[in-house]
Amino acid sequence: MRSTFKVLFFLKRDKKKKDGSVPVYCRITIDGKEARFGMKKDIDPKLWNVKEGKATGKSAESSSINILLDKTKAGIHKIYRDIQERENVVSAEKVKNTFLGIDSKQYLLLKTFDEQVAEKFDLIGKRIVKSTYYRYYYLRIRLSEFLVEKYHLADIPLREINYQFIHDFEMYLLIVRGNKQSTIAQYLILLKKILELAHKNELIFRNPFINYVIEDKKSERGYLTQIEVEVLMNWKFTKRLERTRDVFIFCCFTGLSFIDVFNLTGEKINLSIDGDYWIVGKRKKTNMDYFIPMMEIPKKILEKYKSQTFENGKLLPVKCNRVINDHLKEISKICGIKKHLTFHISRHTFATLTMSKGVSLESVSTMLGHRDIQTTKIYAKMTTERVGRDMAIFAESLAETEKKFVVNL
Template identity: 40%
Template sequence: MRSTFKVLFYLKRNAPKKSGLIPVMCRITVNGKIAQFSCKLDVEEKSWNVKSGRVSGRSIVAQEANRMLDKIRVGINRAYQQISDRDNYVTAEKVRNAYLGLGMNHETLLAVFRQHNEDYEKQVGKLKSLRSYWKYCVVYKHLAEFVEKRYKVSDIALKELTPAFITDFELFLKVEKSHCNNTVWSYMMPFRKIIYMAVNNGLLQRDPFFAYSITKEETKRGFLTKEEITLLINGTFKKKSYELIRDLFIFCSYTGLSWTDMANLTEANLQTSFDGHLW
């Protein structure tokens, strides 16, 4: 059975530019499922014909805009036909991705990030640390959630990344994930490295991090009193895992070991001292 297929151009009225122009969006519908993307075209709201999905008038600006929309429509129709001829089923997202070039290997953000993490994991314990690998995995997870919530797709083309994408992701971490500034800073740095890698490998022409800035805030660490340490030792917790964390913290407090040194302790570090006990 042939799929129902429709292409619609509309204005994103809730996101006007500072110039007063409104971005034009393209919506692809296949069997009731929708995928959309920005046409990279801004127009005056008063010149937009909602019924035809085009710019009204015979001005040079209107003609150029409509020529661009026609080109997009032709490209989408071609992508739809190619997928219909090749695959057993067609989806709006597949048509959108094919038109934007997302079908090409390693030209999408999450695909590049995923490949990086797989390569990084192979170096853990040799050239890379496990904690650094975990951080990259956490950032990947946040990015995947952000792309799904904001753009309603499973991945996004590298060429679609803009400075606004970077700042929106930062806002997502702060608002949706409730992370403090320094945590956001620690997550944006691995993301920035992935983008630099894409630029250096020729996968991305322009760096969306250009002119972006975030700085780590200096914090003053407090300390616990002897009474507070005692309360912590005698305290009870709802989760057993919290008790383990408490015990590890107390261990570091009394031994002076850093968290990293404590985490790397093994049985090989235990020695029998003069008193016959293990230390």
């Protein structure tokens, strides 16, 4: 059932001034209930049209008052529609208070964002890793730049964030910043989380992302083939690049992420009851346990550096991520590997090689320390090697059947 809604202007004649002028008032009526407030404007009652609720004539005074009344009426109508859309229940008093700014806090986007970023900083090392914090940090920078460029504002009220704002921000990231769609999607997902939390905390009455579709063009997960891994293993490098190559190959056969191999110490190498060595620990990113049996190649790499001493008891010569990626760029060029080689590709390579050789999805998920097996499925690439092997097994099982098949020429 639709509510009745009216906005009228009238004169408060019982508050006549000494000069004969009378104050103009506004009356909002919704479902028979009224709310009134003064317009802080006086007028000669002779210039007032009671029936139309506005000033008459074309004098400067009449024109000025009518412009004010038109703007006020338009503003009240907008507030009424906004409240009705987000809350369904709307009252004259609530519309009046919102219009006048009474008892309503002005929750701002960046101010709210800063509170969340500060909270994320306190969670580093407890629930999140530093890279997660920096995603929020850089999104905050992009939002600030967007507000200045698009709206010439230092901040914006949360209640003014709508579908169009989100769309404009996405276009800003795409056209002005030149970000890839996958990066844009990451930014929008984080912004959506912030606004969902604001909605849950009743800072806003409607989540503007409710009908917004975030397009996420998944980038292909790069990995090395077994032949490319063998090329890297057997190439003669300078000592500087050789160390990086060894750490990279170690992770191609263990699946450890950069931060986990960076922090690898002897405490995480365990001897099982059947005499095999395992790497056992918790992933820094997800805090999930991982259990990785050591194959001969990573064993040989650890043996190679056994006599050397590294900071904090670490087992391998792991440089910072930026330096390693710079080294890998050199290495790929030297070896003629035409792929954008980064350290994380070693982890992708481990996942792809293990599954191409028949290791189950569940086992790979445990070794990678994934919280959700759906994450592991991203790495489940059906290589031609695996398809060929599986079909060879299938063909072998049909060998007797094939012999029975006779082609009539």
